[in-house]
Amino acid sequence: MREFSEWIVELGLIDIPLHRVKFTWRINDSKSKLDRALCCQDLLRNFPNLILVGLKRSFSDHNPLLLTLEACNNWVPKPFRCYDAWFLNSEFKSFLNNEWRNLPNESLHNKLKILKGPGPLKTWRTENFDIMDNKISELESAVHDLKNLSDNRDLNNMERAKLFAANSVLNLWLIRRERMWRQKARTYGFNMKDRNTRFFHASTIFRRKKNETIQTKQWQKRNHSKITDAQVEFLETTPLREKVKNAVWACGIDKAPGFDGYNSKFIKEMWDVLKDEIYDFVLDFFVTGCSLRHLNVTWVTLIPKVVNPIFIDDYRPISMVGALYKIISKILSLCLKELGFGRKWIRWIMNCVSSASMSIILNGSPLKPFKMEKGLRQGDPLSPYLFIHQ
Structure with missing residues (x-):
């Protein structure tokens, strides 16, 4: 078998x-x-x-x-997604740098919202990536014709140069297409050198994602002593730039993007452009305690656990958190290892927890967000450290 x-x-x-x-x-x-x-x-x-x-x-x-x-009557508009394959285009980062400088003087969240569209990013995608299949087909035909010509006679220098160039460009497009389908399929554990785009494509179409089994450890109750005033002061110190960058780099790049359409890969690739505004955003939260309600939205998609899912228990919920909120949450989670925090620290945590909302993705499109009443979100870096203590 x-x-x-x-x-x-x-x-x-x-x-x-x-x-x-x-x-x-x-x-x-x-x-x-x-x-x-x-x-x-x-x-x-x-x-x-x-x-x-x-x-x-x-x-x-x-x-x-x-x-x-089957009658195809469930079409819905699909949300924006920034794909890692776009960064394989050598001109993409330069394009982003120029567009970012031309954006109006808005908050970081609003700038990212304007960038993704309808705007310059969608236009760039249409002009450079929506033509992918046609471009690959044209290059494959060119390579095929030149190789057939070489079967009948020796190629001249110009023809050999054309064949080499066509093969090189074709290889770049194939890598881009493979990377994009791999991210869409969210299929892990395969070597990118395998170039099995057809498998990734099939996995995407039928949503056949194989989920990893996460090993869990039983929580052991311990007696915690209240931390000292000096430790409280240390924890509530406004994070420096190095700490903010460490939190960004601690976020995995292979995670699915949240409601904003961006993942940690985008933030890291554009770090030189975004770092000052990201630090200002983080500083604003830790100094003023501004609400994260507009950023703290979680999308939940349902992955089938069985071949023919019928009941809600037949699905595994997967949560996707926005890129900017994840930075704040990651900074706090890197420090959240003890009990007895001060009021400022508690206010920060409650801001992250109480401002959260959730939206279910149905047929690829998010439904109306709703307020969560209890429980912890998968995908939030804070969740593993928050629990009920009696």
């Missing part, structure tokens, strides 16, 4: 998920999923609402399977 699965991936075929039934063959107490339907990527691209349905059995040991087109 493993070899068959590897063969499917190698050929770029997609095993269409089966609906309504779990097994397709039964004899007495024996049962198995023997029947399936495979298709190529192009078919699924042309017919994205293709589904495989298991029908009722009659006298046969097998369920008949029906391949059909």
Whole structure:
């Protein structure tokens, strides 16, 4: 079975998920999923609402399977996402630097909001990345024609230079496409050198994300002594620039972006441009205690835990926190290891906890945010350190 699965991936075929039934063959107490339907990527691209349905059995040991087109009536506008592959374009950072300097004198949050659009960033994406498939197709045709020509005669110097250039540019576009589909599929544990774009593409289309099992440790109750006044003063000291940068660099770059569309990869790549305004934003919070309500929004997407999810328990909720809020939360979480904090510290923590709201992503689009009444959010760096102490 493993070899068959590897063969499917190698050929770029997609095993269409089966609906309504779990097994397709039964004899007495024996049962198995023997029947399936495979298709190529192009078919699924042309017919994205293709589904495989298991029908009722009659006298046969097998369920008949029906391949059909489901009515596609759930289209919703998709939120903005900044993809890591954009930074593989050598001109992207220069473009961002110029656009950032031309933005109006607004808060950091508003500047990022203006940048993502409808505005310059969406225009750049349309002109430079939405043409990706056409560009790859043109380059593949050019390489193919030149190689066919070389089968009949020796290429001259100009033709060899064209072939080398086409191959080099094609390789860059293939890496960009692979990186983008990998991020969309959120599939981890694969070497980027494998260049298995078809697998990442299939994973994205069918939302087949394999979740890691996180090892947990049972909390051991300890007797904590109240920290000293000197420790309280140290904890409530306004963070310096080095501490802010350490918090940013402590955030993983492979996390999905939150409601603002940016992840830590974007912040790190644009650090030289954003660092002063990020520090001013952090300083404003720690000095004035300004509310984070407009930044403290969490999107929750539901990942199926089973093949044919029906009930809410069949899904695993994944939380996505905004990039700017995560910086504040990370700074506090790096210090939050003891009890007995001062009033200022408690006010900071309560600001982060009480200002949070959540929005469920349905069919790729966020619903209306709602206020959370209890519980801790997955994805918030503070969550592992907050608990009920009795």
